[in-house]
Amino acid sequence: MSTKLNRIDLNLLVYLDALLRERNVTQAAHQLNLSQPAMSNGLRRLRDLFDDPLLVRTSDGMTPTERALELEPQVREVLMNIEQAVQPRSAFAPEQAQRVFRIMASDYAESTLLPAVLGKLRVQAPGLTLDIMTPSDVSFLDVERGKVDMVINRFDSMPQSFHQIHLWNDSFSCLLSPENPVLADFTLENYLQAKHIWVSKTGMGVGVGVDPDDVQRLGWVDSALARLGKKR
Incomplete structure (x- = not known):
């Protein structure tokens, strides 16, 4: 020493x-x-x-x-x-635990995972409470400071000091009207030329607080298209 x-x-x-x-x-x-x-x-x-x-x-x-x-x-x-x-090496006893777990989860992760988790908690750990926060309310710094216990989301990168585990794989789907002419020849180029709906939880979108050239803020689809040299 x-x-x-x-x-x-x-x-x-x-x-x-x-x-x-x-x-x-x-x-x-x-x-x-x-x-x-x-x-x-x-x-x-x-x-x-x-x-x-x-x-x-x-x-x-x-x-x-x-x-x-x-x-x-x-x-x-x-x-x-x-x-x-x-700390003594005592096993965690969920049925006796009394605490609040603060979890940051996207709306997708919340709707996909939490219903089943809450059902199990009611039976196996009735003294636990989950405080769910949205990604816009939380930063990695909040996790490092201990203000958040767990994060459930998709990340391109995160600090190396974080412990992480892969939960599941999923894919994207494209929703469109059955009368949309793109259906007759649904190619990537036709998809890019079609009109798209912008979904925003913050109320900001392209031309309203978001630069159309800022690919990272546009979302995962646009980031993937950018890697192909494409833009919608």
Whole structure:
């Protein structure tokens, strides 16, 4: 063990985690059942340890520095590993559990998966409650900060520190009127030339808050077409 590590009070990492979650010294102290002077002293020691202000006061409150944002996921992972190491190896008893699981799920994942899950929870874990949030309300940072327990969605990429599991495969379908002339010769080119309906949960679409050249924001279909050099 390095001599520098021997000099570190690991409680300071707990303080830093709370400070970065709350962005407020008083609220961080309340979360850890500490006095405000004790938390302020902890912040001073953290600043000395990392040679960085970490949190600076602005008109919007306490704002983390670039160094603090770099440390945030690392500190959280260290604390999670320590917590797992010291926890007794007792089996999870769903029938006795009393807690709220915060889950981010798309409307598709919610309608596809959750009805069956809720049916099982009522029988096997009646004390559990699910708090479902939409993707527009949640970011990866919320997951790293522990504000969200689980994410059910399709992602092109995600942070390497996240644990992930593949749930199922699915495909897209194209809905159109039986009287649509495209049906007579349903080719890719004819599909691209047809008129399309834009579905938006946010109320924004092409020409209304969304740049038609911003393929990533247009959606998965347009991203796939772009990889083929196509555009609808």
